[in-house]
Amino acid sequence: MDPGPKFIVDNNVGRLAKWLRVLGFDTLFINPIADEDLLAIARRDGRIIVTKDRAFLRRREVIDGRLKVVFVRSNDRLGQLREVIEALNLPAPDRWFSRCLACNAPLTAVPKAEVADQVPPYVYATQNGFQRCPSCGRVYWPGTHWERMRAELQTVMAGPE
C-alpha cells in the first residue's frame, strides 16, 4: 500500500497530529521544537509541515517548492482538520485507524486470546478485531472512542454545514 504523505505538525496545531495518525499518516509531533529543527526534519524525511505560523510560507525552500507547508487558518479542531484534508486531497478511509495515536507506529493485528488480560472484560466479550502498537504495547479496538472519531471524520469529510 502506498504509504501516502508524511507530516510534521508544528506546536501551534499539535492536536492535528492525533487526527493525521487516525487517518493513517506517518505524523511526527515534537514539543517543544525550534523552527530550524522542524525544517531540518521535514527536509530529511520529506515531511509536509502543518502549521499556523505564516512565517514558514516566506522561507525560500517553501517558496521554491522544495518543502511543502500546509498553512492552517482555523482555530477550531475540526475546522483545522478540514483545511488539511482539503489542501491535500486526503485520503482513503481504508487506512483509518492503522497507526498508534500515542507514538505514530503502524499497528499490527493481534489474536484475541493474546489481549485477554489487557482489555476490560466487556470489551473482550464484545469485540474481535484487536490491534497492538509494537512500540508502546497499547491495544486498540473499534470501540466507542474510535466510533466517535469516525463520526467526527465523516462530518469533516462531508464539508461545512
Ligand SMILES: [Zn+2]
Ligand atoms: Zn504506541
